[in-house]
Amino acid sequence: MTSAPAPASGAAQAAPVAGAPHLLGPSFDSVTPVRQPAPAPAPAVRIDRVSKRFGAGPVVLDDVSLDIAPGEFVCLLGASGCGKSTLLNLIAGLDRPTAGRIDTPAEGSAVMFQESALMPWLTARRNVELALRLRGVPRGERREKALTLLEAVNLTDAAEKRPHELSGGMRQRVALARALAQDRPVLLMDEPFAALDAITRDLLHEELERVWRSTGRTIVFVTHNVREAARLGQRVVLMGSRPGRIVQEWTIAKTTGRRIESPEVAALSVEITDQLRKEIRRNAA
Numbered sequence: 001m002t003s004a005p006a007p008a009s010g011a012a013q014a015a016p017v018a019g020a021p022h023l024l025g026p027s028f029d030s031v032t033p034v035r036q037p038a039p040a041p042a043p044a045v046r047i048d049r050v051s052k053r054f055g056a057g058p059v060v061l062d063d064v065s066l067d068i069a070p071g072e073f074v075c076l077l078g079a080s081g082c083g084k085s086t087l088l089n090l091i092a093g094l095d096r097p098t099a100g101r102i103d104t105p106a107e108g109s110a111v112m113f114q115e116s117a118l119m120p121w122l123t124a125r126r127n128v129e130l131a132l133r134l135r136g137v138p139r140g141e142r143r144e145k146a147l148t149l150l151e152a153v154n155l156t157d158a159a160e161k162r163p164h165e166l167s168g169g170m171r172q173r174v175a176l177a178r179a180l181a182q183d184r185p186v187l188l189m190d191e192p193f194a195a196l197d198a199i200t201r202d203l204l205h206e207e208l209e210r211v212w213r214s215t216g217r218t219i220v221f222v223t224h225n226v227r228e229a230a231r232l233g234q235r236v237v238l239m240g241s242r243p244g245r246i247v248q249e250w251t252i253a254k255t256t257g258r259r260i261e262s263p264e265v266a267a268l269s270v271e272i273t274d275q276l277r278k279e280i281r282r283n284a285a
């Protein structure tokens, strides 16, 4: 953590001891110790009462608190302009909150945006190698590591192609391989698949899920696509607008075997959409 880890919000508080004096005096030693449940692990990301405004503009984020567990896959969902990217940028350390604090692992986060932002003159492999170089991986190891990462996103055959020779979906896969090359414990994704057609997006959901399960990364995935959030997240956090804040969240008990067309994804999407509509109506009022 960038700062001393605070106790997790769900951590057990000391239970009151029956009959114990209010102020523990000399009889302290005689108080029967209370068996405490194991404390919850420290969150990978802790967002603590964060607010944000840009200059003298309106409050964009208002008192947002959220703990994200190590290895958790959280989808941040909300209408356009509610502050999702602002929050993601704050987690990434690209900007500072106006109030509150954000704790993240000291190793930092990798960020993936809607646009792949690849170096156009470099092949897919060299784009990934560049991230490895920036991470300090020795020259002799970079090629093999880059190829392994490209294999992880099913892109072995395109390793020597330049971005303009790749489809949008392939470019986003290279961007994902590059983000993984940074080897950070937290992966922040801002609508990375929004510009893709539905079939390509489906495939990338499967690949992302596979990568997530095999690497144990903590993922914060921003989207305004309800189905995508219900398909991918272990937890879906709905944000409301003006000012941006957390309205509701859903925890998904069984995340294996989900597909975008699964009945449980559809049912959850209906429920989330209802809430989202209420939020949008509330804002329009």
Ligand SMILES: Nc1ncnc2c1ncn2[C@@H]1O[C@H](COP(=O)(O)OP(=O)(O)OP(=O)(O)O)[C@@H](O)[C@H]1O
Pocket: 054, 057, 060, 078, 079, 080, 081, 082, 083, 084, 085, 086, 087, 224
């Ligand atoms: N650098 C900035 N300066 C001033 N205002 C900003 C800045 N960045 C974002 N905002 C404002 O903050 C609000 C939230 O923007 P943000 O980009 O976080 O929304 P979003 O939820 O990501 O929307 P979308 O789904 O359209 O990407 C908007 O009103 C936007 O105009």
Ligand SMILES: [Mg+2]
Pocket: 084, 085, 086, 190
């Ligand atoms: Mg955004």
